[in-house]
Structure formats: C-alpha cells, structure tokens
Amino acid sequence: MKSHPKSVLFICLQAIVLLLASCTEKHVARRPNVILINVDDLGWKDLGFMGSHYYETPHLDQFSKEGLVFTNAYAGASNCAPSRACMISGQYGPRHGVYTVSPSDRGDPRTRRVTAVKNEDTLADSLYTLGEMFQDNGYATATIGKWHLSDDPTKMGFDLNVAGNHRGNPGKDGYFSPYKVSNLVNGPEGEYLTDRLTNEAIGFVKHHKEDPFFLYLPFYTVHSPLMGKHDLIDKYKAKSGSDGQEHPVYAAMVEAMDQNVGRLLKVLGELGLEENTMVVFTSDNGGIRKISRQDPLRAGKGSYYEGGIRVPMVIRFPGKIPAGKKVVDPVLQMDLFPTFQSLIQAEKRSSRVDGVDLAPLLFEGKELPQRELYWHFPIYLEAYSPKDDQAQDPLFRTRPGSVIRYGKWKLHEYFEDGSLALYNLEEDLGEKHNVIEKYPEVVIDLCERLKAWRGSTHAPVPIKQNPAFDQAFETMKIKQVMQK
Incomplete structure (x- = not known):
C-alpha cells in the first residue's frame, strides 16, 4: 500500500512540531534556578570563613570556596523589615517608606529631640517584588520562613508560602514544635524550626526539579529567642570563646543553620541541579553586639556603623562564575534584583531598581564602577x-x-x-x-x-x-x- 504524499508530509510536519516543542521544553528547563538564603541577624563575622574562631560552619566554609565571597556587602538597612523591603523591592528606603519595625518613635519621648517620620510596616502592593518578577517570567516561586513585610506573600508573587507572615520572630519558645507562627503545620513534638523549614525547601526543590524555580529561604534563625539543640549547646559550653564570641546557645543556632544549608546544597547535587542553580547566601543585617561581637566593625544591629549594615554574602554558580575568590567592591543587597533579571534574561522587569547589575563582575570579572551607597x-x-x-x-x-x-x-x-x-x-x-x-x-x-x-x-x-x-x-x- 502506497502512502499518500500529503499524509507523509503531514506526518513529517507533525514530527518537526513535536521535536521543536521538545527542544523548547528543554530550553525552558535549562533556565537557571535561583536560591536566595537570608539568615536573620547573622553578623558579618559569625562564620568560619569570615574569621570566627568559635562558631563552626564547615558547610558554608566549603560553599565559600565554591563561590565568590563579598567582603564589602551591605544590607539596605540595619534591622529586619526595612532591610527585607529594600532587597525584595530592589529600592532604597525612601521609595517604600519601611524604615524600621514599627513604631518609629521608640525610646523615651523625653530623650527624642525631633518628631520621627511615620513608618510603613507593610510593603505596598504597588511595588514590584522579586517574587513577582520571577513569577511573571514563568518561574515557580516560594518563600519559606520569615517574610515580615505583609500578612500574605502569595499576593506579592509567591506561589508557595511556608511560615511567612507579618511577624518578625517565631515567638516565645518558638523554635521547637508545636510552633507559634502561622502558615506552618506543627511537626512532631520537639522538631526544630530550622530543620523543618529546610525540609520544606527541599520538598519544593524536588517538586520543581524539572521547572525553573526561585526559592527564597529566609530562616527565622539566628533571631531571638535564642534556642538551640541541646547537644550543640553542650558542645559549645565545653568550648572556649574567642574575640567576644562565646554564647553557646547562639553558637548552636549558627551551627544548626550551617548544617541545614549543607543539607539543601547536597540535595541540589543529588538532583543534578547544582550547575544550573545560582545560590546566594546572606544576612538581613548586622548581628547584635551584646550576643556576638563583629570586631573590628563597630556596633551591631540597629546601628548604621559598619557592624549594623555590613553583612556576609556569597554567590555560587558552578562553572559560570569564579570560585574561591574574594570581591572587595562594595555591593548592596538591592543589586540582587537587577542581577537576577539579567541572569534569567527577564522579559518582564521592574521599572525601577536602585541596585546595579552585578553580571559584568560575576561573569566577566569586571570591576564595578565607583558609586555612592x-x-x-x-x-x-x-x-x-x-x-x-x-x-x-x-x-x-x-x-x-x-x-x-x-x-x-x-x-x-x-x-x-x-x-x-x-x-x-x-x-x-x-x-x-x-x-x-x-x-x-x-x-x-x-x-x-x-x-x-x-x-x-x-x-x-x-x-x-x-x-x-x-x-x-x-x-x-x-x-x-x-x-x-
């Protein structure tokens, strides 16, 4: 039986269409994933690779050898909510009006010489967020942990919200299940919050291993209340402190965070996603000096001396950017927004960002032009x-x-x-x-x-x-x- 020429042509065209569709799907799948890890109140010097001789952070120390370490990285503000507002919107504080955790007139009124400016405690819906940028460009998006900018981050570009709401800490005794934060189902009694959030993050990554995804992982740790696992606390009680870093419970929280970052990075490798995923690790502001000193930096959280705004930051993208090098160029966390837009070649972009695209520095080794911060x-x-x-x-x-x-x-x-x-x-x-x-x-x-x-x-x-x-x-x- 002879095939009709038109039937053969139709079959060929159908095969070509399927092949092109398959290629397109593979191309979409190859778009880089992005993971942004934002630790709460972690000081500039609270990690082994940043100079601490007390805290043990082997996973992040290894991670720092695989990426670029930014020694002059800055948060957009010196405490939690305004720093996050700057990073998530890519804009300076005066553009969004979130200057502090409300109210703005804290302290005894008899010691305040001027009337403080009114503070916004919620990021305005009119602002275009990182979540919306990724979502509008076809990415699965999740925020897992401390959000602190509104009641519902799913209205600001995130498909999945775990444990995120307006509150800034997990509450009294809140690091162990049963939990006190909303949007988080209790785990087994005694489950540790940092472990649980990492489990949720790993679940999200596994579920979207075939899709481009943006994971925002803002741990509640190492914010107060200071609560750690008993075995780690005992470990640090038996260890001598160094350079004003000697709090065993805080040290236990730092190490537990490090262990969980290591777990997440291991899963990326096991899933074959490591070389197609940019991972950024940072902190939302400086640490609290009474708990952990950052010498030689002055002061800590809440201050605009270096100890309050300079933060650790590492970017890893295996095979795409250099590994094991230090960058001394001053950078802002607001630079991440335009950098991510460039990385994914976003068609839909923010119309206003105050940061600069770090792509020339990351991928071409170029120095950043000198600018004001x-x-x-x-x-x-x-x-x-x-x-x-x-x-x-x-x-x-x-x-x-x-x-x-x-x-x-x-x-x-x-x-x-x-x-x-x-x-x-x-x-x-x-x-x-x-x-x-x-x-x-x-x-x-x-x-x-x-x-x-x-x-x-x-x-x-x-x-x-x-x-x-x-x-x-x-x-x-x-x-x-x-x-x-």
Whole structure:
C-alpha cells in the first residue's frame, strides 16, 4: 500500500512540531534556578570563613570556596523589615517608606529631640517584588520562613508560602514544635524550626526539579529567642570563646543553620541541579553586639556603623562564575534584583531598581564602577545594651540621620543637631576616628551628594521639634544607664 504524499508530509510536519516543542521544553528547563538564603541577624563575622574562631560552619566554609565571597556587602538597612523591603523591592528606603519595625518613635519621648517620620510596616502592593518578577517570567516561586513585610506573600508573587507572615520572630519558645507562627503545620513534638523549614525547601526543590524555580529561604534563625539543640549547646559550653564570641546557645543556632544549608546544597547535587542553580547566601543585617561581637566593625544591629549594615554574602554558580575568590567592591543587597533579571534574561522587569547589575563582575570579572551607597533612617531605635552597643550615644542605637559611603569615605549626618562624622574605612574600619576637620573638601562633596540623593528619592527629613523633649532628663538618663 502506497502512502499518500500529503499524509507523509503531514506526518513529517507533525514530527518537526513535536521535536521543536521538545527542544523548547528543554530550553525552558535549562533556565537557571535561583536560591536566595537570608539568615536573620547573622553578623558579618559569625562564620568560619569570615574569621570566627568559635562558631563552626564547615558547610558554608566549603560553599565559600565554591563561590565568590563579598567582603564589602551591605544590607539596605540595619534591622529586619526595612532591610527585607529594600532587597525584595530592589529600592532604597525612601521609595517604600519601611524604615524600621514599627513604631518609629521608640525610646523615651523625653530623650527624642525631633518628631520621627511615620513608618510603613507593610510593603505596598504597588511595588514590584522579586517574587513577582520571577513569577511573571514563568518561574515557580516560594518563600519559606520569615517574610515580615505583609500578612500574605502569595499576593506579592509567591506561589508557595511556608511560615511567612507579618511577624518578625517565631515567638516565645518558638523554635521547637508545636510552633507559634502561622502558615506552618506543627511537626512532631520537639522538631526544630530550622530543620523543618529546610525540609520544606527541599520538598519544593524536588517538586520543581524539572521547572525553573526561585526559592527564597529566609530562616527565622539566628533571631531571638535564642534556642538551640541541646547537644550543640553542650558542645559549645565545653568550648572556649574567642574575640567576644562565646554564647553557646547562639553558637548552636549558627551551627544548626550551617548544617541545614549543607543539607539543601547536597540535595541540589543529588538532583543534578547544582550547575544550573545560582545560590546566594546572606544576612538581613548586622548581628547584635551584646550576643556576638563583629570586631573590628563597630556596633551591631540597629546601628548604621559598619557592624549594623555590613553583612556576609556569597554567590555560587558552578562553572559560570569564579570560585574561591574574594570581591572587595562594595555591593548592596538591592543589586540582587537587577542581577537576577539579567541572569534569567527577564522579559518582564521592574521599572525601577536602585541596585546595579552585578553580571559584568560575576561573569566577566569586571570591576564595578565607583558609586555612592546610601542609607536613610529618619527614626529612633532604642539601645539594646548601652555599654555594649558602641552607638553614637548610650540611649539609642540609631538617632535620625543619613549615611553615604563613596569609595573609602563614609559620612554620617545627624538630623537632630546637624552634626557630621567622617571616617576613612581603609584606615579606620572600626569608625573610631572622626576626621571631619582634616578633610573639609571631602565633607562638602559628600554632603552635596547626600543632599541631592535625598531630593531625588523624596527622602523625608524630620525637622519638627518634639515638645516632650527634656534635656535635663536626657542628661540624667545617660548618666544613669552608664552607671548600671
């Protein structure tokens, strides 16, 4: 029986269509996956590869050898919610208005000279998020852990939300099941939260191993309440501390986090996804100095000295970017948004990001052009521990002001009295020596840049005097807390 020429042609065309469809599917599957791990309150020096001699982080130490380590990486803010708002939106604080964890007028009103700017505690729906960018470009998306920017991240571009809501910590005794966070079903009694979140992350990766995916894994750990596994706590109780790092429970939390990052990375290898997945590891802000010192960096969480905003960051993409190298170029976590857009060749993109695309640095080894980095905090944050914080004064970790870093120079401007402080970070990483009188031309230049930036971002500056301020009380209070 002879085949009809038209039938043969139809069969051939059908085969070609199926072949093209198959190729297209394979091409889509080859789009790079992205995992963004964001640890809560982990200090710049709280990892072995960053210089700690007390905390043991073998998995992350190995991970650092497989990727690029950024020694001058910065969060967009010095505490949880505003830092996350900056990273998730790719925009500076004045554009989204999330400056702190509400309220913005913390501390005794008699010690606040100006009226703090109103704070937003929720990321506006109008802002385009990382989740929406990935979702709009055909990616499966998940946030597993601390969200802290709204009640429901599934309305902001995430297909899956596990344990994410508006709260900023897991609650009293919250690191062991039964849990106290919403959007998380209890596990077996005594299950550890960091283990559980990693199990959920591994489940998501396995479910989407054939699809391009974006996994945002913001662990609740190492945020308070400090709670660790008993065997690890006992291990660190028997170990001598080093350089102001000696808290055994905190150390147990750090090591448990490291173990879980190792588990996730192992699964990527087992599934054959390692070489097609960019993994970014970082922290949302500096650590709490009373718990874990970051010397030589000054201060910690809530401060805009280096200890409050400089964070660990490693990017790994095997075979695509160099391994085992350190990058000294200053970078912001807001740079991740445009970098991810470039990485996946996104067709749908954010119309406004304040970060820069790191792709030329990552893939071509190019240095980043010198640029200004800015922070704006028209708010108050009360002290954690006046004698330990290393803040500007003992009553507040942060008083209202702005900061600019440009090259080696860093300038702090304070709105209450217009005072300025200039530091040369190349010579004075600990920000101990204010050299404002020695370099007046640098001060003028940085002040002009800072003022222009505030104008371009419509950054609010608090100028209204606080009628409740009492200078005599403030003086007495400072003397009192320093005598404790």
